[in-house]
Amino acid sequence: MTETPTAPGGRFIIDVRVFMLSMTVAMCASFFAGVTMGPNPDAITNVILAKSPPPPLDLSPEVVAQSLEHAPAGQHLLVDIANVEAAFLDSEERLADAMVRTVDEAGLTMLSYHCHKLMPAGISCVGVLMESHISFHTWPEEGVITLDLFTCGPNPLLPAAVETMERLFGIQRSADEEVRVKWSHELRGFRPDDYSKSNNNVVDSYSDLSYMVHSPLDVYSKEQVYSNLTAFHRVDIWDVVELDDSPSHADGIKHGLEAGDPRWETPELTSPERSVFLNGYLIRGLHNDREVHEALVHPSMFAHPNPQHVAIIGGREGGALREVLKHKTVESALLVEQDEELVKISRKYFPEMSDCSDLVGRANDCFEDDHVAVSHADPQDYFVKNYGTPTGAGKLDVLIVDEKHPRHFPEFYTNQEFISSLVKSLSPEGVMVINAGMAPDVDDPRADKGVYHVREQLMRQLESHPDVGAMLVYEESRVAFNDPCAFLVVCRSASCRSRWYARSDQVDFSIYERIVRTNSKERALSYYDGTSQFSYSLPPKAWETVYCRREPTPFECAYLHLDPKKELHDLNVEDASKSSFRLESKESNVEGVEDETFVYATVDIPAGSYIMPKHLASSMVVTKRNLEGLENSLDVGGGPVAVIEDLLEFIGEHGHASHTEGSAVHYVEIGGSVLIRRVGTQEEANVGRWVPPHPSGRPPVFSPVYERHRMSFDVFIVATKDIPAGTELLRYKGLWEDN
Numbered sequence: 001m002t003e004t005p006t007a008p009g010g011r012f013i014i015d016v017r018v019f020m021l022s023m024t025v026a027m028c029a030s031f032f033a034g035v036t037m038g039p040n041p042d043a044i045t046n047v048i049l050a051k052s053p054p055p056p057l058d059l060s061p062e063v064v065a066q067s068l069e070h071a072p073a074g075q076h077l078l079v080d081i082a083n084v085e086a087a088f089l090d091s092e093e094r095l096a097d098a099m100v101r102t103v104d105e106a107g108l109t110m111l112s113y114h115c116h117k118l119m120p121a122g123i124s125c126v127g128v129l130m131e132s133h134i135s136f137h138t139w140p141e142e143g144v145i146t147l148d149l150f151t152c153g154p155n156p157l158l159p160a161a162v163e164t165m166e167r168l169f170g171i172q173r174s175a176d177e178e179v180r181v182k183w184s185h186e187l188r189g190f191r192p193d194d195y196s197k198s199n200n201n202v203v204d205s206y207s208d209l210s211y212m213v214h215s216p217l218d219v220y221s222k223e224q225v226y227s228n229l230t231a232f233h234r235v236d237i238w239d240v241v242e243l244d245d246s247p248s249h250a251d252g253i254k255h256g257l258e259a260g261d262p263r264w265e266t267p268e269l270t271s272p273e274r275s276v277f278l279n280g281y282l283i284r285g286l287h288n289d290r291e292v293h294e295a296l297v298h299p300s301m302f303a304h305p306n307p308q309h310v311a312i313i314g315g316r317e318g319g320a321l322r323e324v325l326k327h328k329t330v331e332s333a334l335l336v337e338q339d340e341e342l343v344k345i346s347r348k349y350f351p352e353m354s355d356c357s358d359l360v361g362r363a364n365d366c367f368e369d370d371h372v373a374v375s376h377a378d379p380q381d382y383f384v385k386n387y388g389t390p391t392g393a394g395k396l397d398v399l400i401v402d403e404k405h406p407r408h409f410p411e412f413y414t415n416q417e418f419i420s421s422l423v424k425s426l427s428p429e430g431v432m433v434i435n436a437g438m439a440p441d442v443d444d445p446r447a448d449k450g451v452y453h454v455r456e457q458l459m460r461q462l463e464s465h466p467d468v469g470a471m472l473v474y475e476e477s478r479v480a481f482n483d484p485c486a487f488l489v490v491c492r493s494a495s496c497r498s499r500w501y502a503r504s505d506q507v508d509f510s511i512y513e514r515i516v517r518t519n520s521k522e523r524a525l526s527y528y529d530g531t532s533q534f535s536y537s538l539p540p541k542a543w544e545t546v547y548c549r550r551e552p553t554p555f556e557c558a559y560l561h562l563d564p565k566k567e568l569h570d571l572n573v574e575d576a577s578k579s580s581f582r583l584e585s586k587e588s589n590v591e592g593v594e595d596e597t598f599v600y601a602t603v604d605i606p607a608g609s610y611i612m613p614k615h616l617a618s619s620m621v622v623t624k625r626n627l628e629g630l631e632n633s634l635d636v637g638g639g640p641v642a643v644i645e646d647l648l649e650f651i652g653e654h655g656h657a658s659h660t661e662g663s664a665v666h667y668v669e670i671g672g673s674v675l676i677r678r679v680g681t682q683e684e685a686n687v688g689r690w691v692p693p694h695p696s697g698r699p700p701v702f703s704p705v706y707e708r709h710r711m712s713f714d715v716f717i718v719a720t721k722d723i724p725a726g727t728e729l730l731r732y733k734g735l736w737e738d739n
Contacts, residue, residue, distance in 0.1 A: 073189030207280030318354025494662030504530030615671025
């Protein structure tokens with residue numbers, strides 16, 4: 001194409017036919033450039049990790065170029081700028097100059113451009129680039145310009161193009177109005193499948209960094225605080241304020257906002273949410289610091305009776321360490337984080353997370369506390385070396401795995417030798433908690449087939465480990481992610497269940513006894529309490545649903561609910577017409593032997609029918625602590641208390657221990673079922689447990705079904721055979737003894 005002459009002021013003069021021809025040629029050329037330019041993808045990873053750390057905001061040209069080689073794809077940058085000088089926005093010459101300079105500074109090639117002056121005001125321009133195009137439109141009176149830049153070349157548009165556009169087009173219109181900039185960056189077109197799965201591609205739409213920061217245009221403000229490479233990670237830290245954000249309680253106090261102040265309804269005075277991304281994935285947000293770390297740490301700490309020795313894998317921000325040090329019982333806390341530089345970065349940009357200054361008896365900086373040690377060894381090497389051998393005795397009371405989610409760190413969670421060493425590192429009552437990623441949904445596929453297959457592999461390995469006594473799951477929704485976060489608790493001893501299922505008042509008292517006091521006299525825990533623990537104690541329905549999609553289907557999944565096709569037969573002593581049973585008393589002729597009452601069916605009862613479900617659903621729950629308290633109260637006042645003796649005798653005769661191992665719970669029948677006569681063999685009986693003993697001889701280590709329905713499984717009984725009207729009900733005397 002021949003060179004186009006220019007007019008005074010730098011404007012290009014071009015015939016529209018030549019312009020259209022130029023656009024056609026340029027688009028062909030840009031496509032050719034997009035599919036042929038770029039480095040060898042096999043060398044990308046080595047180039048990134050071998051070179052010295054890039055300056056802040058550098059998104060690594062090699063990474064972006066990898067997506068463009070031989071692919072019909074490109075980058076699309078949208079930039080909106082407000083509060084711009086009207087005269088500038090109505091000057092074709094000044095705007096064109098800014099556009100040409102933007103292209104030049106971005107390392108792009110301008111082939112030609114065309115601008116059109118609108119009436120009464122405003123300019124529209126489009127420029128054809130060797131790499132694709134650039135365009136903009138202005139509204140001088142409103143002080144707004146919107147820009148659009150699309151390229152197929154290897155050079156990244158972030159961050160330089162945004163900074164350049166803001167500098168060249170953001171001409172402030174008045175001293176009291178700050179220039180506002182909104183921008184969005186997208187990778188367009190179609191790339192190889194393996195590109196989107198690469199950990200290096202932090203600008204890809206699959207990454208949290210792109211989804212939460214780069215891509216959204218309607219954001220009040222987004223500012224990059226830090227961006228760099230360590231020896232192990234790409235680290236990006238951003239401050240973001242959403243358009244629908246409003247001031248927090250602390251913001252209101254800070255700015256002295258009164259009731260009725262309109263700024264309560266705007267993001268103007270809202271503190272930004274600071275978030276850290278590793279390799280493009282969100283790891284932590286400052287606003288949700290306490291919610292996340294209290295949910296991660298305290299359930300497992302209180303599942304142990306006396307945690308003295310604690311270790312944390314990951315946790316480089318210090319939030320988990322801070323929560324651990326709130327427990328008076330802790331004598332040592334080891335943090336194992338391989339990336340020493342990342343710890344320094346976190347302490348610099350997230351000082352609040354490692355602030356222990358308000359905790360009585362702790363150092364101002366959690367990392368500097370006398371009880372704390374930090375190791376920068378590879379966690380896998382450290383635990384395998386120290387606990388992976390037969391002589392590596394476990395001594396950790398609580399182990400907290402605060403690492404990247406299994407989906408984003410598969411090599412960490414699928415190393416069988418390493419996972420086994422984590423279990424072996426636990427003391428006999430030891431408890432481990434793992435940050436297990438996003439919670440499942442009822443619509444998820446079978447876990448080993450879906451996106452959480454790595455987590456499923458981890459869980460299967462832990463379930464089969466001979467030293468694991470119990471596995472529990474819980475969720476917390478008050479996190480910085482779009483979905484609730486899931487946590488996996490692994491107990492060396494099943495006895496942890498007795499504390500896991502503790503009543504809320506018992507947990508509250510344990511918190512009062514164990515948590516350190518504060519210098520501010522405020523409560524040390526912001527969110528975790530007995531009621532929080534109660535909400536964690538039952539796994540959500542989705543865990544059960546996905547668990548029951550396992551193949552073969554777990555035995556207990558056949559008993560998710562009472563079968564509506566089966567009959568319910570209850571005893572009604574007040575209205576015989578509504579009762580399926582009658583009571584018949586027989587006088588004893590033996591001195592000292594009480595009269596007996598027997599239960600007879602008044603209607604035909606098919607096998608599988610539920611027997612006295614209303615009565616059994618009213619069974620009394622007695623914990624081990626309740627029984628100990630009653631036994632300790634027997635001799636109050638110097639002699640045995642008859643009413644307590646009678647109660648203990650009744651519990652002993654009509655109560656039975658839960659089949660949920662370690663729960664330390666007894667269920668005591670208090671309805672008509674206690675009158676059913678006991679016989680010596682199962683063959684004689686005609687009623688039995690609704691849920692038979694597990695075929696393996698004991699309930700599985702992990703089962704959301706058993707955890708969710710443990711009381712129903714422990715109390716309901718059914719007809720084991722057809723019971724004709726007039727037949728006496730008989731139950732096996734060892735009905736609840738087998739697992």
